[in-house]
Amino acid sequence: MKKILFSALLLTHSFIQAQVDRSIMPKPTEAKKINISESQVFTTANGITVILSENHKLPRVAFQFIIGSDPRIEGDKAGLSEFMGSLIMSGTEKRTKDQLDKEIDFIGANLNASNSVVNLSCLTKHLDKGLELMNDIMQNANFPQSEFERVKKQLQSNLLATKSDAGSMAKNAVSKLNFPKHPYGEIMTESTLNNITREDIIASYQNNFKPNGGYLVVVGDINRIELEDLITKYLLAWRTNGPIFTNPANDGVFPTGNRVVFIKKPGAVQSLVSITYPVKIRTGEQDQLPLKVLNGIFGGGGFGTRLMQNLREDKAYTYGCYSSLRITEFGSWMSAGGNFRNAVTDSAITEILKEFQTIKTDLVKDEELNLTKSSMAGDFARSLESPETVAEFAYSIIKNKLEKDHYQTYLQRLDAISKEDVLSMSQKYFTSTNCNIVVVGNEEIIESLKKFDSDGKIEFLDAFAEEVKDIKPATISKDELIEKFLFAVSLTSSAKELAKKVKKVKSYERVIDMSSPQIPIPLKMTEYFVSPTTEAQKMEGQGMVFQKSYYDGSTGFKFDMQSGKKDMTAEELASKKKSSGLFPEMNYKTNGTNYELTGIENDNGNDYYVLKLIEGENVSYDYYNTTTYLKEKSISIQKVGEETNESTTTYNDYKNVSGILFPHSLTISVGPMNLIGNVSKMELNGKIDLKSLKE
Amino acid sequence: MKKYILVSYFFATSLVAFSQKKIEYVEYDLANGIHVILHQETSTPIVAVSVLYHVGSKNENTNKTGFAHFFEHLLFEGSENIDRGEYSKIVEKNGGELNANTSQDRTYYYELLPSNQLELGLWLESERMLHAKVDIKGIETQRSVVKEEKRQRVDNQPYGSFFTEMFKRVFTTHPYNWAPIGSMEHLDAAEETDYINFYKDFYVPSNSTLSIAGDIDIEQTKKWIQTYFGSIPKGQALNVYRDFIALSDANFEKTYSISKSKFDALNFMNPKDPEAKKILATYAAKPIEIKRTQKDNTVLTSITKEVIYDNIQLPAIFMGYKFPEQLNTDSYAIEMLNEVLSGGSSSRINKTIVEKKEMATFAFSFYYGLEDAGIGIFAAIASQDVNLDSIQREFDLQIDLIKSELISDEEFNKARNKFENDLVSSNSSIAGIAENLADNHVYYGNANRVNSMLDNYMKVTKEDIKRVANKYLTQDARVILHYLPKEK
DSSP states (O other), X not given: OHHHHHHHHHHHTTXXXXXXXXXXXXXXXXXXXXXXXXXXXEEOTTSOEEEEEEOOSSSXXXXXXEOSOOOOOOGGGTTHHHHHHHXXXXXXXXXXXXXXXXXXXXXXXXXXXXSXXXXXXXXXXXXXXXXXXXXXXXXXXXXXHHHHHHHHHHHHHHHHXXXXXXXXXXXXXXXXXXXXXXXXXXXXXXXXXXXXXXXXXXXXXXXXXXXXXXXXXXXXXXXXXXXHHHHHHHTTTOOOOSOOOOOOOOOOOOOSSOEEEEEEOTTOSEEEEEEEEEEOOXXXXXXXXXXXXXXXXXXXXXXXXHHIIIIIIITOOOSOEEEEEEEETTEEEEEEEEEEEGGGXXXXXXXXXXXXXXHHHSOOOHHHHHHHHXXXXXXXXXXXXXXXXXHHHHHXXXXXXXXXXXXXXXXXXXXXXXXXXXXXXXXXXXXXXXXXXXXXXXXXXXXXXXXXXXXXXXXXXXXXXXXXXXXEOXXXXXXXXXXXXXXXXXXXXXXXXXXXXXXXXXXXXXXXXXEETTEEEEEEEEEEEETTTEEEEEEXXXXXXXXXXXXXXXXXXXXXXXXXEEEOXXXXXXXXXXXXXXXXXXXXXXXXXXXXXXXXXXXXXXXXXXXXXXXXXXXXXXXXXXXXXXXXXXXXXXXXXXXXXXXXXXXXXXEEETTEEEEEEEEEEETTEEEEEEEEEEEESOOOOOHHHHO | OHHHHHHHHHHHHHTTSOOOOOOOOEEEEOTTSOEEEEEEOOSSXXXXXXXXXXXXXXXXXXXXXXXXXXXXXXXXSOBSSSOTTHHHHHHHHTTOEEEEEEOSSOEEEEEEEEXXXXXXXXXXXXXXXXXXXXXXXXXXXXXXXXXXXXXXXXXXXXXXXXXHHHHHHHOSSSGGGSOTTOOHHHHHHOOHXXXXXXXXXHSSGGGEEEEEEESOXXXXXXXXXXXXXTTSOOTTHHHHHHHHHHSOHHHHHHHHSSOGGGSOTTXXXXXXXXXXXXXXXXXXXXXXXXXXXOOOOOOOOSEEEEEEEESOSSOEEEEEEEEOOTTSTTHHHHHHXXXXXXXXXXXXXXXXXXXXSOOEEXXXXXXXXXXXXXXXXXXXXXXXXOOXXXXXXXXXXXXXXXXXXXXXXXXXXXXXXXXXHHHHHHTSSHHHHHHHHHHHHHHHSOGGGGGTHHHHHHTOOHHHHHXXXXXXXXXXXXXXXXXXXXXX
């Protein structure tokens, strides 16, 4: 009775302020106990571990299949499993892609797949159809050729888009720097994508998609009997197919000292900074929870973290500065950073490094520890609203071999974490002196970043974390360069003089004494030239001829001890034609050579103009000294069948021989092999006998 | 063929027994005008506390844009009883999560808390409504933060400016002309009084909806609401209170012709002085006039075509049409039209432009329905070496097709199934339920609309879809933007 009167009174006198002191923050009432419902776990005859978490609140069900195999190293086919994952829904033995899309969309289901997981969610009434489709994809995917080509083009476009997306560029750098010889560190590039064939994809699918060792996580409006019926109907026929692939992988690599890595993004108004390094821990290990607490205090989300308080609230350098501690089965890493306007990028890096150092040195404060713990406790409670959470817990317990009550006791374990625990975590896992400092941004800030690098040298990467050389634009044109080179090497200063001198050279013979740390005997290379376009080469040692080549303007051959004598192909002849003559540069302009001056590069302390030549699939780079204009280096990249061969030749010690400068010391590097050569004889217009060479 | 038709009829009829669960709730108004909606759900011990203020960028002046979104940030600065920087910490310290968002039409704030912290949530949001800190210090801090947000979300993002570029050309006279983030110049030039006036004009009880969902006891919740929100002064008395806090003695006296000393700082609404009492009663009786915008009935009359250069690798095309506001009864048919055109992998745009013809890496259509008007958008990011005009021709072919022929039974039932699926998911979290109830009350004047959503979509016919395509996809009146990479 009283209660009703009281509330009626309140309503009629609602205008009068109920006497509450607003300066006092309300206290909580008693917390309700968390109860995590049990999941049912069983194994099928063909080796699938099934986890069922029933939840009948809403009429929908979710299925997730996770393969048992671990990630593999892909090398020059980096991106293979990613490509396979993009194609797995492109068609099956029973259905084309169009049919699959239609049937999935028709029941309003979400069905997606990657290279290791297949997800289905749909309303209960469509479940049978949904599972039939999911199963068809898992067991019968057949990767049609047309889809292979279509998706390849899409991936190529995506790779192109990466070049203007700071987030992707940073992600690639972080992965590769932390995990250089590890599946995580392999980045798909235009060239690795080109190496992947449809057969590779089919093999990858067959090797990875098998029932044995896999997990099926089921959540929602379905009971055990219904599930077992559906499994019998669709999944039992899936045959086991050999053992699963296991590779726990290494823990990643720390840089020695701080390492600044810069990726250029022209026109950027902000820099994307990521300070990153590996963390030696895997899922399920004892330190995982206290490490999460440490990261929560440091920068793991929310507004009250060390990073946010410093870089956003105090200094307003950014909209958001966070740290992410990713702990996975195959390796873990820390990365901290955000987007900072150009002018304060270096200050932001200083502050982040300072924060790493501080948290390794001093105990955290009670207030921030409690804030993080409460925040994580709240996250945990809120996550229970989603039916998937309970199933994830059951899966995690099995996969990581955790205690059965691991999640039921989560809140107690979390509560027990002390400041001392947090300090021991930061001392064990955090660093401020062995970090990869990745910056994606505008080149105007490069100078300001040098101070962070332990050896003062910034490394430059492209969008795919490949090394890039720092190129400045050239101030002269490609034809001006060529003219300067020709004048320099012929000791002339006009086209007329040059032509006259060149005409005077009817032939030359050059003998180079060569040695190599990889070859125990001394070698001799002899080069012949007969005007206008005949040239020949011979490499011999201890009386044996190892290699020869010959070209006379229309025919030619190559010889080596292993494969014998081979005539030059039409392509090789065409290529030779463009690069023959005393100075091939004289003819570039008129003989259709594809050449461009890419800019000025600094190599070993000297500046060079770099002239790039493209001939079909082969590329070469010639380096002309910007002061003397003499050619001092040449890099040649040639495709031979499936392989790419890169060789580098250097030319030094130019000496005047009958009025023309010729290099007198050379080095040649091909793969692991290095040759060092000194010219012992250089004769112009002598007698040349090529008969014995031609045999 | 026959088999399909039979199957689709079966599905159409089976939908009668639909999967939608009815959402029960309690709703009422406080004397000061706050609309309250309460939904109880005890399965997980959490609660969502949210306040929707019916103010967005469309309520701004043309030379003072960005205020509504700016306030979204400013309201984290604290209040008379909450120190600067403490608001978020309090929520996190007590196991909660919080955020806010601003659109052209509304600003929405919410906390998700453990259910035993409901009183805390009510106190927090009522503090913001009654006397948030709106002062120069907070303004200066948040100016830098908003600048950074704009850099990150718009300036440094490929295609980030498309939103602004499209809206300003489709809405030439209506305030939808500018984006919620507004202009940094306007925000910098504005003074403290401008910000205070915005707060006084829009952050008032009669302009707000309090929506709570989760593990709550309805009776106890009502009591707390009365304590924390019922006590917020009614009508213009609220602003007398706010002036009392913010103005100097001299300025207060100049404005109200009464000295501050006549009021009781600890019990403002119940002064002993009869003159003060009279003034409060007078002002309380006067409602705060909220400046509302009009529905935008303008139409585009020609094709506008522009080229915009951006830091991108792949060109993109964006087309915009003037569509009706979300309240218009055509909006359901429009959404279904959109689903057929670009919903899912089997949709028309995806199948032709992306998959069969490989002209785009990404292509979609989208209906942006706001309170006063809407935009229909078609967008595609071109594949390498594909010309934007050729993509436009493909879009045009699809548009012509859907205008001239009815969609198939299969496409029709597919769309219906999709909406059913989405609606089941949209009410699967208490945060989503709280927001849906608030939105439906504010925009449609009917929170119960959450329970009739499926009906609305099921009433749409194939003919409706054809009709709205013809009415709104006006090929001779649209905006076409070509995004091209900047010259290196």
